[in-house]
Amino acid sequence: xxxxxxxxxxxxxxxxxxxxxxxxxxxxxxxxxxxxxxxxxxxxxxxxxxxxxxxxxxxxxxxxxxxxxxxxxxxxxxxxxxxxxxxxxxxxxxxxxxxxxxxxxxxxxxxxxxxxxxxxxxxxxxxxxxxxxxxxxxxxxxxxxxxxxxxxxxxxxxxxxxxxxxxxxxxxxxxxxxxxxxxxxxxxxxxxxxxxxxxxxxxxxxxxxxxxxxxxxxxxxxxxxxxxxxxxxxxxxxxxxxxxxxxxxxxxxxxxxxxxxxxxxxxxxxxxxxxxxxxxxxxxxxxxxxxxxxxxxxxxxxxxxxxxxxxxxxxxxxxxxxxxxxxxxxxxxxxxxxxxxxxxxxxxxxxxxxxxxxxxxx
Amino acid sequence: xxxxxxxxxxxxxxxxxxxxxxxxxxxxxxxxxxxxxxxxxxxxxxxxxxxxxxxxxxxxxxxxxxxxxxxxxxxxxxxxxxxxxxxxxxxxxxxxxxxxxxxxxxxxxxxxxxxxxxxxxxxxxxxxxxxxxxxxxxxxxxxxxxxxxxxxxxxxxxxxxxxxxxxxxxxxxxxxxxxxxxxxxxxxxxxxxxxxxxxxxxxxxxxxxxxxxxxxxxxxxx
Numbered sequence: 001x002x003x004x005x006x007x008x009x010x011x012x013x014x015x016x017x018x019x020x021x022x023x024x025x026x027x028x029x030x031x032x033x034x035x036x037x038x039x040x041x042x043x044x045x046x047x048x049x050x051x052x053x054x055x056x057x058x059x060x061x062x063x064x065x066x067x068x069x070x071x072x073x074x075x076x077x078x079x080x081x082x083x084x085x086x087x088x089x090x091x092x093x094x095x096x097x098x099x100x101x102x103x104x105x106x107x108x109x110x111x112x113x114x115x116x117x118x119x120x121x122x123x124x125x126x127x128x129x130x131x132x133x134x135x136x137x138x139x140x141x142x143x144x145x146x147x148x149x150x151x152x153x154x155x156x157x158x159x160x161x162x163x164x165x166x167x168x169x170x171x172x173x174x175x176x177x178x179x180x181x182x183x184x185x186x187x188x189x190x191x192x193x194x195x196x197x198x199x200x201x202x203x204x205x206x207x208x209x210x211x212x213x214x215x216x217x218x219x220x221x222x223x224x225x226x227x228x229x230x231x232x233x234x235x236x237x238x239x240x241x242x243x244x245x246x247x248x249x250x251x252x253x254x255x256x257x258x259x260x261x262x263x264x265x266x267x268x269x270x271x272x273x274x275x276x277x278x279x280x281x282x283x284x285x286x287x288x289x290x291x292x293x294x295x296x297x298x299x300x301x302x303x304x305x306x307x308x309x310x311x312x313x314x315x316x317x318x319x320x321x322x323x324x325x326x327x328x329x330x331x332x333x334x335x336x337x338x339x340x341x342x343x344x345x346x347x348x349x350x351x352x353x354x355x356x357x358x359x360x361x362x
Numbered sequence: 363x364x365x366x367x368x369x370x371x372x373x374x375x376x377x378x379x380x381x382x383x384x385x386x387x388x389x390x391x392x393x394x395x396x397x398x399x400x401x402x403x404x405x406x407x408x409x410x411x412x413x414x415x416x417x418x419x420x421x422x423x424x425x426x427x428x429x430x431x432x433x434x435x436x437x438x439x440x441x442x443x444x445x446x447x448x449x450x451x452x453x454x455x456x457x458x459x460x461x462x463x464x465x466x467x468x469x470x471x472x473x474x475x476x477x478x479x480x481x482x483x484x485x486x487x488x489x490x491x492x493x494x495x496x497x498x499x500x501x502x503x504x505x506x507x508x509x510x511x512x513x514x515x516x517x518x519x520x521x522x523x524x525x526x527x528x529x530x531x532x533x534x535x536x537x538x539x540x541x542x543x544x545x546x547x548x549x550x551x552x553x554x555x556x557x558x559x560x561x562x563x564x565x566x567x568x569x570x571x572x573x574x575x576x577x578x579x580x581x582x583x584x
Contacts, residue, residue: 024510026510027510027511030511030512031512045435047431048509053404055403055404055427056427056428056429057428083406083420084424084428086424142556142559142560142563143560143563143564151549166556166559169512170511170512171513171562173562174559176529177529177555180533181533184533184536184537188537252439255435255439256436259432259439260436262428263433263436266425267429267449269425270425270449270457273422274471275416281449282447282448282449283447283448284448285446286437286442288442305440
């Protein structure tokens, strides 16, 4: 679910790399991390098993600027192994576009097909149809001898005639091209007629005007003041921090937002796996800090950050009190967003390519 | 207990397993209405004395491990060493995740009046020491799956520039005249891309340059 902030002139999109195990999703992100100039990328986070296979997700934030607007893309790679099926679905939440990575080796054909079927099923579980979500296909490992011919791959894995890209993620060929195409398609959603109507609730774009930003900031400041916490964050499960207030002891809000979002989603999924419908929140406790998170609506939640010694009842009561008015306000934003989107169409349709092509230049 | 997967964190000896079961039983006996399982950092179940009915423990374990991994990263982002995790379900159900040494996690499902403080007292005492020892004594697994690596093939800057320009040109067509890249033109473009990827990944720079020129030429003509 993309977010547009008019006040800060920021656009945030989520691009998810999906595919079978060992097909090259993590390698593609690793190459992007190596290849893109530092000013255009954030911290590469890989949550992996002890043997360096993706356990939960890999994350690479990519950013660029054009015409005074900042475009930020959060690139996620899902875990490929079947065991992590439950986690994989969470990473797809709020995706704006998908890079479906196919392992070109003949013996992986069935695995690729199963990965596509799982993608379809996971999206349906999230209230989205795979056909309605922008997607590109990246045929990886094209340097290995005896791989399936492109015609064959196209027939099997690209019946919708999506843009497709041969690649060798290990050496980086074709990786940036596939990403640029997916990133551009994420943005095309903003001005494509009816595209928002076809999106599931979790996948619609939110537009925050300057007034919205100001109003939310005031609510968040009151929450911090009345709870006695050090800081508060309003987080979107797909694209991270929407609004914050107070003193959060990190400057890397991008990574913090992504970690909180995935963490919260996993906690809730875990709860429903236990047969519980009454998931009320999540608490994380370290030597210094305590973080309490609670849901606001279907896609967002609140996080309060406080000293370990803080009054926990006051923290809990404040979240309970404030999530009502915040949810109400966000509901209004969601209702108005589709009518606000057309005014960005022209800007993004002209700036999209320039912004993205400029990514590789230092 | 042997768990035969390249991603599993460790393998217990038979004595280790007996000690583990005893330790997990001690958790559930000391805290009423609780269930406990030990998982490795990859989210695989090492052992669970009694499976709660109707619960997909494998999914729970994978999610708990994922949650722990992101929580650890979160702690680092906030300038801390680690975070303990607690999921709350209303007033009377909780899930607690506790790191055991550096290779495992204890997941405890708490119900009723059991308090987290009660569990933490156990874990900070004899029980925690015993679980640490069991995990420490376990054997390292065979590691047969190679981790992802990159070996970037950087070409001459002129060629890199040509490829970038060609890509921008194609993106313009995709944005403004997508229909012109369907059918035969689409197939031809995909073939050209495949040849370019092959040439670039093998370092055939002259060939890559020629493919760029040729592709641009016919795309412009179309």
